[in-house]
Amino acid sequence: MSSNPADILASLLAMTRDDEMDCDSFAERVAAYVDGSELPQEVLALLEHHQLICPECEEHVQRLVMALQLALPVRNAGC
Numbered sequence: 001m002s003s004n005p006a007d008i009l010a011s012l013l014a015m016t017r018d019d020e021m022d023c024d025s026f027a028e029r030v031a032a033y034v035d036g037s038e039l040p041q042e043v044l045a046l047l048e049h050h051q052l053i054c055p056e057c058e059e060h061v062q063r064l065v066m067a068l069q070l071a072l073p074v075r076n077a078g079c
């Protein structure tokens with residue numbers, strides 16, 4: 001009964017640590033995260049973990065990535 005996806009998600013959500021990232025902290029760092037800026041491994045891990053457990057922030061990331069792709073010139077234009 002532990003292979004139930006809902007149980008797996010519940011155990012993921014229960015895996016909170018003292019330094020668990022919340023949505024506010026995520027929002028503060030998400031720009032650097034999608035920008036490819038160098039972040040400490042610990043911060044990256046927290047961001048990735050929060051993105052996994054928080055659909056709202058996951059959507060936030062997807063929107064930023066799309067905005068970046070629209071705003072930046074294509075590097076391999078071949079011109």
Ligand SMILES: [Zn+2]
Nearest residue numbers: 022023054057
């Ligand atoms: Zn969040």
